[in-house]
Amino acid sequence: MSPPPGSSLAEARAWLDGHVNLEATAGDTEGLSLQPMRSLLAALGEPHADYPAVHITGTNGKGSVATMVAALAEAWGMTVGTYASPHVERINERMSVGGTPIGDEDLAEVLHHLRLVEGYVIAGGTGVIAGGTGVTAGGTGVTSGGEGPVPSWFELVTAAAFRWFADVAVDLAVVEVGKLGRYDATNVVNSRVGVITNIGRDHTDGRPGWERAVMEEKAGILHDQAVAVLGPMAPELVAIAQQESPRELLVAGRHFELEENRPAVGGRVVTVRTPRARYEDVYVSLFGAHQGDNAALALTAFEALVDQELDESVLAGMGGVAIPARFEVVGRQPLVVIDGAHNPDGLAAAAATLAEQFSVLGTVTWVVGMMGDKDPDAMLAAIDTSDARCDRVVGCAPDWPRALPAAAVAAAATNRGIDAEIAGQVGEAVDRALALSADEDAVVIAGSLYTAGAARLHMLSGNS
Structure with missing residues (x-):
């Protein structure tokens, strides 16, 4: 559905920005639910069910791992949609296909569609429980005199990305979690691989037990139909991931390993041992030793997705990775x-x-x-x-x-x-x-x- 004559991205953004944005106000997980997000997507025709996804969370490195996985998938021959947050300069950057952000016209159109759907959802048209107060990551639990909660800014942007990916007919979505995990608005995707990069103290109060609390939230993206890939972390945190009963659990240092990680002109050269192969001297066009760890996660995750060893032409995709504002x-x-x-x-x-x-x-x-x-x-x-x-x-x-x-x-x-x-x-x-x-x-x-x-x-x- 096209926007009406005179509609513009500026008008669509004004409508979107009128919603509560918890990226700006940062909340906790108390009282959160994914039901409002599911209702919104149901009204859109369940677009997120049209394609498999690699779902990525963790304190640091999510964006880098997501970009690397997308690069490998594109080198494989897939059409890839990538969803990331927050954006660096423009909201368009949050959703891209083949590395190209959504254009202004397409973004205005999908937001216009969401504006129409929002009224239907609030009125209870998709079976939202009357008076429901559940919220998602970025949700508000606020009603507007209708039956259901008003979607949040983050929910609407996430839904816009999933709808656009379906319209473009991507083969794979690579989805970066916002700030949470189990209750993040992205945690409705058709995940085939779930990645947890690491567990850090960011967005916590630092009280005793914070690592376990953070891991319990992050591990919520792991599902019994998906392979779980974990970065380096303590055994007690790995045990929390295991409780989610993923189809397979791959842990850094145990099932895969970064064997070599050295600086090179314009990036790094890494050697990674995975469950299926040993990839020697892979060039990664990003600076920093930490990108070696991210490369190991990305290679293992994509290998698990396609369930076979990767050839040289696919590995070459790591040499063309570029990420704005990451060193x-x-x-x-x-x-x-x-x-x-x-x-x-x-x-x-x-x-x-x-x-x-x-x-x-x-x-x-x-x-x-x-x-x-x-x-x-x-x-x-x-x-x-x-x-x-x-x-x-x-x-x-x-x-x-x-x-x-x-x-x-x-x-x-x-x-x-x-x-x-x-x-x-x-x-x-x-x-x-x-x-x-x-x-x-x-x-x-x-x-x-x-x-x-x-x-x-x-x-x-x-x-x-």
Whole structure:
């Protein structure tokens, strides 16, 4: 169904943005349910049932593993839809086919369709229980005087992606979980492989037992008809995954292993042993030792999906992977890197990549903007653990409701004995860092994907 005359993406976005967005307000799992999401998809004709999926969760590395799995699938000859969150610059990036984000016209059309369907669902047209209050990840449980809950921003965007993938007739969907797992709006897909990259403290209160609590939520994406692929983790966490009774359980260090992981020009070269083969000297076009671990997960997951050994032509797909804002080099003199690291583990990985793969003769300036739920001291301390240099910090605040004030970032740097300055907007911070840098220096922009996205848009649009 096409939008009516005069309808535009701007109008569709205005409607969408009128819904509660818990990506901006971050909640817990209490009282959550997938029923509203199932009702919304039922009204759309169950589009998510039209194709198999690889479903990916974990604290860090989801986006990289998803992109690698998609690259392998495309090299295999599949038409692949990829769903990711959050976006770096534009909402279109969240859903892509063959690496190309959805176009404005198609996005406007699918959102218009959802706008019509939403009223039907709220009125109880798909069997939603009257007065129901269940919500999904990103759900609200808010009613609008009808029978069912109003879908959330994240539910609607997820449904839009699944509907578009069906319209395009993809062979495979590679779906990245939002912030949760069991109760994430994505956890309705026809999953053939479920991946848990790792378990970290991000979005938790850090109380005793937090690892188990996080794993119990993440493990909810594992199903008895799907193979489970787990990154390196403690045996007690593996046991939680086993309780979900996946069809097969493949654990890093036990069933597959990253045997070699060394830097190369423009990325890494890895050797990975999987249940079916040993893949030697596979080139991965991403920087950082952590991408070796992600490559091992991706190779194992895709091998499990197709249930056979991968040949050289498929492995070559790993050499063409590019991910915006994942240690993305956008300048050379000075070296300028944009990384969406948003927690201490991610920031430590970015810093370690800088130390291992780049020789910086001059000073290193970090432009840092983060969310209010982050500890700026812990984030900056993560740089120290990698032996990377941090000669100066320019604190900033991304344009997002939960952003940490720039002054708090600068204060944390000063308390650690690091020279610090404050800049309001991300673009101002980037410009200031570049003004302070010579050709032999480096500027690293990190702390949040929202910071990375704003910086990328600022630089690549020619404003710096």
